[in-house]
Amino acid sequence: MTLLIMHTPLLTVAGLRVSYNTREGDVPAVVDVSLSLQQGECVGLVGESGCGKTTVALAIMRYLGANGRIVGGRMRFKGRDLLQLSPKMLRQIRGAEIAMVYQEPTTALNPSLTIGTQLREVLCYHRGVKKGGQKGSGPA
16 A cells, blocks of 8 residues: 655645736736645746746735736745735745745846855845854844
8 A cells, every 4th residue: 555645835826816007907917827836846937928927926925016916816835825924924934935036137146146155145144044054143
């Protein structure tokens, strides 16, 4: 007999719908996107320019901006409802537990620094890890 152990997904998005408010009214940007991500798994969002890939990521991070809003669906990260988290709770998990690397050259990784240096900066800031890997009181 084989025992299959199911783990709770790290991230679940179900029926996500996002609209942007414009002068002409609400414009649907994302309609009915669902995905599930397990710990250690990678998911790629693929599609033509303007199809909503970045909007999906921004919605998950709750970074849509003033004219964007989630109009439907559910999102859970580590069992927590992302749509119910307070701004303070969102600040605590962003960068420390969940993050995105932007595709735009001006907001992505800095080409003058190594990737390792940039990733260490996140750990220093959010976890208090010093440059030598020791736990400390803040950024090194």
